[in-house]
C-alpha cells in the first residue's frame with residue numbers, strides 16, 4: 581500500500597477512532613425535539629437544530645449521523661437543510677453517516693448510491709446506511725462506488741427494533757445462516773476481497789447491529805476470531821432504547837474494535853444549552869467503558 585494511495589473509508593474511520601473516539605451523535609430533529617429546543621417544526625428549524633448539533637459535536641465527537649427522514653418531512657426545503665448540515669459537518673472534519681436506509685433493484689440502487697456517496701453530489705456524505713432486503717447483491721453498485729470514492733456503507737443486519745427479529749433470524753437456504761449472520765458474513769467477505777485488505781485495520785463496508793440485542797439470538801458468534809480487516813459496526817440503541825455503554829464488550833465481543841456507539845435522543849434531549857456537555861461526557865464514558 582503506497583503512501584500516495586487515497587484513504588479508504590475504513591482508514592478514515594480508524595483515524596477518527598484514534599483521534600476522537602467511537603461516539604456518533606445522531607441528528608434526529610423529531611417535531612417534539614425541535615419544540616424542546618425552541619425551534620419551529622420546519623425545514624429552517626431542522627437546519628438550525630442540525631447546525632447546532634454539529635457545532636456541539638465539534639472537537640467532542642468525530643462522527644455524526646443525520647437521520648434523513650426527519651429532513652425529508654419538509655420536501656425540497658428539508659433536503660436543502662440536510663445538504664447544509666452535511667456540508668458543515670464534513671467541512672469541520674466530522675465524518676457523516678447519512679442514515680437513509682436505502683435499498684432497491686440494482687439499477688435504481690445505483691442512483692441511490694450516487695445521491696449519497698458520489699463526490700460532488702449535493703448530499704455527499706462519508707457513508708450511508710443501506711437496506712439489503714432485496715438481497716445483498718442488489719447493493720453491489722453502491723459497494724463498488726464506496727470503494728472507488730473512499731466512502732463507507734453500513735448494511736442493516738440485526739436492527740434494534742423488536743419487530744425485526746422474526747425476519748432477521750430466518751435462515752437463508754444456501755448457507756443455513758440467519759439473514760443477519762449472512763449479511764455480516766457477506767460484508768466481511770467483501771472487505772476481505774478488496775485490494776490490500778491484509779494491511780487494513782478496518783474495511784469500508786460495515787453492518788448495523790443493534791446494541792439492545794443478544795446477537796447470539798441472531799446466529800452471530802461474537803467470539804469468533806475475525807479474519808482480515810475488522811468490520812465496522814454501526815451500533816444504535818444506546819441511551820433512549822436502553823443499551824448501556826458499559827455493556828459494549830459483552831454485546832459485541834470480538835467486533836468491539838469496530839463499534840460506532842450511536843446515540844440520538846439520549847444526547848439531544850439535553851437541549852441546546854446542555855448538548856455540548858452531554859456529548860463531551862458521553863464521549864469520555866465511551867472511551868472509558870467500551871472495553
Ligand SMILES: O=C(O)c1cc(=O)[nH]c(=O)n1[C@@H]1O[C@H](COP(=O)(O)O)[C@@H](O)[C@H]1O
Pocket residue numbers: 606608647679709738739740741788789790814816817818819820821842843844845846
Ligand atoms: O441505522 C440506524 O442508525 C438504526 C438502526 C437500528 O437498528 N436502530 C436504530 O434505532 N437506528 C437509528 O438510530 C437512531 C436511534 O435513535 P435514538 O434511539 O434516539 O438513539 C434512529 O435514527 C434510528 O433510525
